[in-house]
Amino acid sequence: MTDVIVAVDGMGGDVGPEVVLAGLDIARQSHKDVTFAVFGQENIVCPLLSEYPILSAQVNFTHCAVSIGMDEKPVSALRQGRRVSSMWCAIDSVHRNTAHVAISAGNTGALMAMAKVILRTLSGIERPAIAGMWPNLHGKSVVLDLGATVGGTVSQFAQFAVMGSAYARNILGISNPRVAILNIGVEDVKGTDHVRDAASILAASDMNFIGFIEGDGIGQGVADVIVTDGFTGNIALKTAEGTARQMSEYLRQALSRSLMSKIGYLFARRGFLELRSRMDPSVFNGGMFLGLNGSVIKSHGGTSPEGFAYAVDVAIDAARSNITNHIRADVKSMQNFLDTAWTETLG
């Protein structure tokens, strides 16, 4: 009996099974007690899998005839992929309790649509959010929504705060997470009416709401849970990834600049390997869908094997901490507060 079973959509992503399997092969090195239930097209996945004998011992493979394309619209993905696609089967195994968590590097819209159909949104939650673990100078913080919903009402902000707090408490082990709203200034008068209304609602809750933070506060670790709408959150995440990639490229150039810098690199090699891994934009990878009856993790479609392995770590943390049950319980216990926020949204 293994500890955790991770259902893996073996076909998702821009490059597909090659990156997924290479990523699993990295992840399995630190997770020997995890079983990967991989779903995909046999003629494509199995020959690749045979190149990873150690990984293969941790994989249960199931053939699925259909793969969802990266450009497929959610409605068409549901029509073509119901019951027969690798994405559907991975999520469905969470619903059937044959896996603890599902992960896919496939099309976000299709993944969210299938997750909602199969797992259903939690009672008390309007729409699921995508939450990311954002590395900061002191550890990690949770940022949501990273792009599940464009916009987001005041009541959704309240739901994001409750779910994000549960995530920070149970996965990051922060007993009383500091919650902040992303804004263009820290003063009360800054930003849109929308973020100000959401702030006054959160200030009246039992949560540890610390007010607004600006974009540079995320990486400084000023808050543990950062609440924002899906449009802004996605722009912030991609901008941070892009900046990390830019800085990594500068580092690469500096280290290969001259013979002297190459000698310097040899001396400081261990420090630089660590530095490179911390500056790797893949560390931002692995968005969790919060607000469903079950855990689903979205990896970037265009990630590297290392990036997919990060997302697998996120999935395993979610499974081990039983995050779905904690969120369900917190949403229930905060129902009065969420109802108030909902009334406020209606005006």
Added chain:
Amino acid sequence: MTDVIVAVDGMGGDVGPEVVLAGLDIARQSHKDVTFAVFGQENIVCPLLSEYPILSAQVNFTHCAVSIGMDEKPVSALRQGRRVSSMWCAIDSVHRNTAHVAISAGNTGALMAMAKVILRTLSGIERPAIAGMWPNLHGKSVVLDLGATVGGTVSQFAQFAVMGSAYARNILGISNPRVAILNIGVEDVKGTDHVRDAASILAASDMNFIGFIEGDGIGQGVADVIVTDGFTGNIALKTAEGTARQMSEYLRQALSRSLMSKIGYLFARRGFLELRSRMDPSVFNGGMFLGLNGSVIKSHGGTSPEGFAYAVDVAIDAARSNITNHIRADVKSMQNFLDTAWTETLG
């Protein structure tokens, strides 16, 4: 007769004259033909200035009794500061043609309010925008609006595109700048109705509109002009600065990690000094107000002397290129297009 005269609000910023003067002392080293017209309280600025004898020879100092506080509301700043504050006098010297450009590290709201009162918005422009020079892997790109206006209509997006293109052409020397709209996906169906409407307007213009880009495209240099609303733009900018600061801190830790890494640093010193300066979040500093009859540059309030010096570089570039006249001419020649965008906004 000097080449360029830069009017400097000597009192602005969180730390005030110390950083402003230290920043000017860095900037003057590469701008020996520039005169700095510094405005501020004599008893505070002059003793500090006397510590910089070489800089002093390039400074014309004018006493102003009032300084605008960082938390002062724009309305109150205008009431207290009209004609008598260092901020007002710096901007006013651009209006009176005794300086080519003004720079302040003071309160953004107050600076914009005074700039609008003194210089007036350009004919054909609804509201000024703040444009930033964003370093990317291949050079720089222009991002606007960085926070002058929360929201932003479709017609403002069109104006941002025209002004940003003029900025890229005349300051970055890009003859046919690629214009993009910041969005959460590159496909036509992604994002809000608002960005999609703006995209269809820009696609019908004579500008080199290349569609949507995501946050990570900015640092990769995918576009020369990135158009967005002030809320999103400010979040993206601050997030990039925060990530750069985070990466710089990781670099510092890696270099001081062990004796070996310190030895490595000595060998590769030149490469690392260059790396540090490229990873310095100050390189994002210096937002230009576009859309006024005159050039005003906003430096971060909490910047370092190096950061203020970057903003002075932006100011000098703006003055040398005579950017205001170029923007005025472009807005005039694109008036038909802007009128169409305006009609579209009205629905």
